[in-house]
Amino acid sequence: MTYTPQHIANYFLDRASQEERRLSLLQLLKLIYIGYGWSLALRDEKLFNERIEAWQHGPVIPSIYHEFKHYGSNPIATSSVTVDFKENNGKLSLSFQTPRVPETDEDTHYILDTVWKSYKDFTGWALRELTHQEGTPWRKVYRDGVRGIAMQDEDIREHYVERIGRYLEAARATEQERKAS
Template sequence: MYDARQIANWFVNRAAQDRRTLSIMQLLKLVYISHGWHLEMRRSPLIMNKIEAWKYGPVIPDVYNAFRRQGVTPTAPVPALGPQVAPHDAHLLEQIYSGYGKLPAMTLSDLTHEPGGPWDTAIKNGGLFSPITDDLILPHYQQKRARA
């Protein structure tokens, strides 16, 4: 399990390899989507950080707070706790980046706002800033796999 900032750093560095930058919103959604697919495929969390339901979808406050100092479009990694991303996890992140990494921020936000999805359920049950727990995220990604 990783500090979500470490996963966000991976995406910042990966985008830089393509001479691209990602907005904070894109970073937040890519980390969240990676966590969801990791839960579905490996039955274990990718990140240890709290996820909350904010206006524009799931947000990892630790990632938001660490990167917002750089403005809307971060260009550099931030300090993160814990190990570097392992090769098998980097492979998953590469798949997420390939599939979702070029999508605009609002498209990624829309993807995380699905009716009946984790964000929607958290908002309905607890309002803005309520936690989005793994027991909401896992079945959602299992359903996505079943539909695919």
């Protein structure tokens, strides 16, 4: 199932709240991006259909950035919401929704939970630095001072296939060392 970036944002914001943590916008943007990458790598599926852009401080999902930019570097204190405008008999009404990934979507929960457990202790700046490393999808397309350059899904997928492979190799080596001792 494909979601919106707001679904994924709320997943991480809810997890942070459950653990009495707060996320900055920089952390949230990078966690959403990493979750997107893991989904492409493990399922060959996008988590959402909004493009990810290469900005100065790494990958950015524009709708999430604009929704939460007023927090600056302070912790985000609200959930992500969507607004539906409806016209009924010439009257305009607003409906606010707080989108969440359903508990029944175990695969998506597993991926996002793994991302959360792996990266929750990283600062926003540390996550930024991860996305800026040589050979990352961001590095391939970023141009100084230019916003709006779309990052390519295939580059993101390949990057996370390789990264997850390294994690699995390290886990196997640790398990073998544990068994040997």
